[in-house]
Amino acid sequence: RKEVEQDPGPFNVPEGATVAFNCTYSNSASQSFFWYRQDCRKEPKLLMSVYSSGNEDGRFTAQLNRASQYISLLIRDSKLSDSATYLCVVSDQAGTALIFGKGTTLSVSS
Amino acid sequence: DAGITQSPRYKITETGRQVTLMCHQTWSHSYMFWYRQDLGHGLRLIYYSAAADITDKGEVPDGYVVSRSKTENFPLTLESATRSQTSVYFCASSARDRIITTKNIQYFGAGTRLSVL
Numbered sequence: 001r002k003e004v005e006q007d008p009g010p011f012n013v014p015e016g017a018t019v020a021f022n023c024t025y026s027n028s029a030s031q032s033f034f035w036y037r038q039d040c041r042k043e044p045k046l047l048m049s050v051y052s053s054g055n056e057d058g059r060f061t062a063q064l065n066r067a068s069q070y071i072s073l074l075i076r077d078s079k080l081s082d083s084a085t086y087l088c089v090v091s092d093q094a095g096t097a098l099i100f101g102k103g104t105t106l107s108v109s110s
Numbered sequence: 111d112a113g114i115t116q117s118p119r120y121k122i123t124e125t126g127r128q129v130t131l132m133c134h135q136t137w138s139h140s141y142m143f144w145y146r147q148d149l150g151h152g153l154r155l156i157y158y159s160a161a162a163d164i165t166d167k168g169e170v171p172d173g174y175v176v177s178r179s180k181t182e183n184f185p186l187t188l189e190s191a192t193r194s195q196t197s198v199y200f201c202a203s204s205a206r207d208r209i210i211t212t213k214n215i216q217y218f219g220a221g222t223r224l225s226v227l
Binding site: 031032034042043044045046049087091095096097098100101102103 | 141143151152153155158160168200214215216217218221
């Protein structure tokens with residue numbers, strides 16, 4: 001079983017759509033959880049941390065279910081600028097190393 | 111506010127040559143990391159360092175050597191480059207804290223695109 005698995009994508013949506021990405025992880029002792037965004041030929045950048053209680057940042061909502069080892073990201077009112085690859089990221093048990101999913105590509109069109 | 115910088119940004123070399131990729135951070139982060147990113151594999155950890163003179167292997171360390179004599183620098187050396195090491199290499203750093211887990215956030219450099227011919 002891969003350590004972090006994501007929806008393969010790509011997701012092609014119109015502007016204004018709501019889109020959800022899912023992710024599962026295998027290490028139940030993982031400490032930290034994040035969503036990173038990576039634009040084409042650029043470095044990954046933190047989009048948001050993910051907390052057990054769920055958290056929201058503007059149009060973005062992240063959820064964590066530790067019992068199911070499941071993470072989600074919801075993007076509301078999609079913008080053209082949201083087009084990117086979204087990486088689900090989980091720390092190892094010590095919280096030191098990050099394990100990255102392969103990413104899900106989102107393409108938002110007008 | 112330089113943050114984390116990698117050099118060179120692009121490198122073409124030949125098989126068998128030694129290549130060193132540089133990484134420098136100005137935040138005094140204790141942890142630094144090297145990843146490679148390939149199609150179909152995503153980001154894979156090569157080596158990481160918890161502090162000066164402390165390094166540890168990641169998922170794919172074979173063929174690579176690292177050192178960390180100063181906190182701010184973490185060079186990655188390919189001792190004898192092979193075609194399979196053609197990739198995009200990213201350096202990252204983090205403050206790391208057992209309690210404040212948001213400090214485990216890693217910040218990435220812009221990457222080095224390496225081609226081994």
